[in-house]
Amino acid sequence: MEFVARHPNLWSKKGGVAVTKFEEKQPSVSVDKLMWMYEQMVKIRYYEDQMVEAYTEGKSPVFNIGEGPVPGEMHLATGQEPAAAGMMVHLTKDDTVTAPHRPHHHAIAKGVDLKKMTAEIFGKESGLGKGKGGHMHLFDPEVKFSCGGIVAAGIPHAVGAAMANKMKGKDWVAVAFIGEGAANAGAFHESLNLAALWNLPLIIVVEDNSYGISVPKTASTSVESNDLRASAYGVAGAYVKDNDPVAMYKASEEAVNRARNGQGPTIIEIETFRFLGHFQGDPELYRDKEEVPGLRARDPIMKLRQQLLDAEHVNEPELEEIETRAKKEVDDAYQFARDSDYPKPEAALDDVFTS
Amino acid sequence: METAKKRMLTGNKAMAEAIAQEMENDKNVFVLGEDIGKYGGIFGSTQGLMEKFGPERVLDTPISETAFIGAAIGAAAEGMRPIAELMFVDFFGVCMDQIYNHMAKIPYMSGGNVRLPMVLMTSVGGGYSDAAQHSQTLYATFAHMPGMKVVAPSTPYDLKGMMTSAIRDDNPVVFMFHKSLQGLGWMDQLDYAVGHVPEESYTVPLDKANVMREGKDVTIVGIQMMTHYAMEAAERLAQDGIEAEVIDLRSLAPIDKDTIINSVKKTHRLVVVDEDYRSYGMTAEIAAIVSEEALYELESPIKRLAIPDVPIPYSHVLEDFVLPGPDKIVETVKQMMDEA
Known part of the structure; x- marks a missing residue:
């Protein structure tokens, strides 16, 4: 339960890697917040498990990506729950979140309307985008959530939201979630320079799930971890090891406080696990067969569950109650999506412009 | 006074x-x-x-x-x-x-x-x-x-x-x-x-073309510099008794089809002038709109003037050659009238 913080002031003084271990200095994490995180993580996991099933419908015996109730590409976040839950526990609906093509965990933890989100993924009229966006393009202005299918492109949008917050004199923050592959795109570097230059309340969370589709991080990235790149822009960085929910909580807490207090941007990189393929249907020939079982043995949800029990914060029936509640919410959302109507075909012509 | x-x-x-x-x-x-x-x-x-x-x-x-x-x-x-x-x-x-x-x-x-x-x-x-x-x-x-x-x-x-x-x-x-x-x-x-330019604030719609000059013999559609070149050409054509109607497109999207169609119904001839590449461009779009909606109003084939699908060259003589201007517009309209 620790994370490594790198501070730009230490960098410049010592001209090298300044590492501070924070575990003892942090205030203890509140049980209520850990329980909230646990519930979100359970909900995300169950949501993605249900999506595996729904996505498979109509796609056998022949896998055709365009068939079934959920067509198109499907990128699931099973195993990556701590990044979303550990950050979102510190945010309110006034804080902005942008997410990439693998967005369900962020959307759920940010409080996006689960029924409308699921209906959108099923291409229904009652969806967030009336069936025009799909799983990679979810927009819920009510909780300031958006995502998109172009790698790194959501970072500038978060910069803009952070600008708007500053112009309005609010202490709201903006968080851009990206995969580790996106840290090699121009938008990442342009955005960090701009956000640092203007001292904006921006946080970039880099979820390192080891692969950009099939290419391992070691073959794509010149530094060991992307928080090291913070020094290039004079911003703070933090590294969270082992997909640890509590360490993510702590690193995020510090970054959010920094942003709210006008102390500028932070990059957090979290080592996370992609239990599934890049997308559903990915044959995953690029990774060792033993890898995923090894990662699943380090399941962050089981880890947090055990931590809560060991610390005698909560008992088994209480956890089961949380799990039941989370699953029901997901089941209701899927039912709503399945029961909803498809849009009228000619609705394709609406919403290009608003009048 | x-x-x-x-x-x-x-x-x-x-x-x-x-x-x-x-x-x-x-x-x-x-x-x-x-x-x-x-x-x-x-x-x-x-x-x-x-x-x-x-x-x-x-x-x-x-x-x-x-x-x-x-x-x-x-x-x-x-x-x-x-x-x-x-x-x-x-x-x-x-x-x-x-x-x-x-x-x-x-x-x-x-x-x-x-x-x-x-x-x-x-x-x-x-x-x-x-x-x-x-x-x-x-x-x-x-x-x-x-x-x-x-x-x-x-x-x-x-x-x-x-x-x-x-x-x-x-x-x-x-x-x-x-x-x-x-x-x-x-x-x-x-x-x-x-x-x-009036000092007080005012608006101009984002979806309406503007008829800059009325005429009965030919419609010339342009935008920005090409509109002004079309106006110059129209003055010269008037000296030869040809009355050109000049439309400043102003808005590319959405495009004001009605103003163009109505003009063609009056003049029965169309020249489109563009400072963009010729292929798949604004001239092609307007020619297509008129072909779809007013083909039988035309008395001669539509003429297009645009950059002939080359990058814009540097040297004056080369750039002048590829950019449409008043001379080319006058020449094109006269040819069109002669063919009729």
Whole structure:
């Protein structure tokens, strides 16, 4: 339960890697917040498990990506729950979140309307985008959530939201979630320079799930971890090891406080696990067969569950109650999506412009 | 007898005045881009704004078009009304993802739940030997793709009125201004770059073409510099007894079909002039519209004048050869009339 913080002031003084271990200095994490995180993580996991099933419908015996109730590409976040839950526990609906093509965990933890989100993924009229966006393009202005299918492109949008917050004199923050592959795109570097230059309340969370589709991080990235790149822009960085929910909580807490207090941007990189393929249907020939079982043995949800029990914060029936509640919410959302109507075909012509 | 003295402004001062008035009206309006602060914009579109509104609302950015155009999108989604300047339209290549995959598509993909009330203003046009990477208009490139209103005003009056409309519009608007029509001291001094502009705020619609000159013999459709060249050509043709009707398209998307069709129904001849590449461009689009909706009104085949599908060359003689001008328009119309 620790994370490594790198501070730009230490960098410049010592001209090298300044590492501070924070575990003892942090205030203890509140049980209520850990329980909230646990519930979100359970909900995300169950949501993605249900999506595996729904996505498979109509796609056998022949896998055709365009068939079934959920067509198109499907990128699931099973195993990556701590990044979303550990950050979102510190945010309110006034804080902005942008997410990439693998967005369900962020959307759920940010409080996006689960029924409308699921209906959108099923291409229904009652969806967030009336069936025009799909799983990679979810927009819920009510909780300031958006995502998109172009790698790194959501970072500038978060910069803009952070600008708007500053112009309005609010202490709201903006968080851009990206995969580790996106840290090699121009938008990442342009955005960090701009956000640092203007001292904006921006946080970039880099979820390192080891692969950009099939290419391992070691073959794509010149530094060991992307928080090291913070020094290039004079911003703070933090590294969270082992997909640890509590360490993510702590690193995020510090970054959010920094942003709210006008102390500028932070990059957090979290080592996370992609239990599934890049997308559903990915044959995953690029990774060792033993890898995923090894990662699943380090399941962050089981880890947090055990931590809560060991610390005698909560008992088994209480956890089961949380799990039941989370699953029901997901089941209701899927039912709503399945029961909803498809849009009228000619609705394709609406919403290009608003009048 | 009292003579009303009309106030004359250059194109860039007309634009800057529109922005200043909207910034006074609405605190959510702000401007960002390269050299738009103290410099006042390389083409003068933001002159005086920094002095008036300060660096909090007039933001000089680093050379990071992806970041600052993307930031304008993010700020617009939060209810701000940003105006971002892309210095030359030719620079679109480094940031087209933000412009097209995000600015133009987010309102649609969100089912109308997200509005992006922003203006992307950018300079276009050649004719001053700036060569292939600084002379394009790319009208059709932007107008081709749904989700953006694309306008290109030709007069100081329209530059102000359409900028005011663009800022107040709840949709993303690509506002193209022609460098030669800005009234810059360091370019050719053209009469068309100066015109009457009322001091008070006013709007000009973003979806209406303007009949600049009425005529009965031939319709010439142009935009920005090509409109002015068409007007010059029309004056010369009138000396030979040919009365040309000149339409300033003003808005590429949405396109005002009615004004074009109505004119063709009157003149029965059509010439389209464009400072963009010929293939798949604005001339082809207008020819297609007229073919679909008014083919039997035509007394002779439609003629198109545009850049002949080569990058814009540097040397004067080469550039003059590829850019349409008054001589080519006169020649084309006369040929058309002779063939009839």
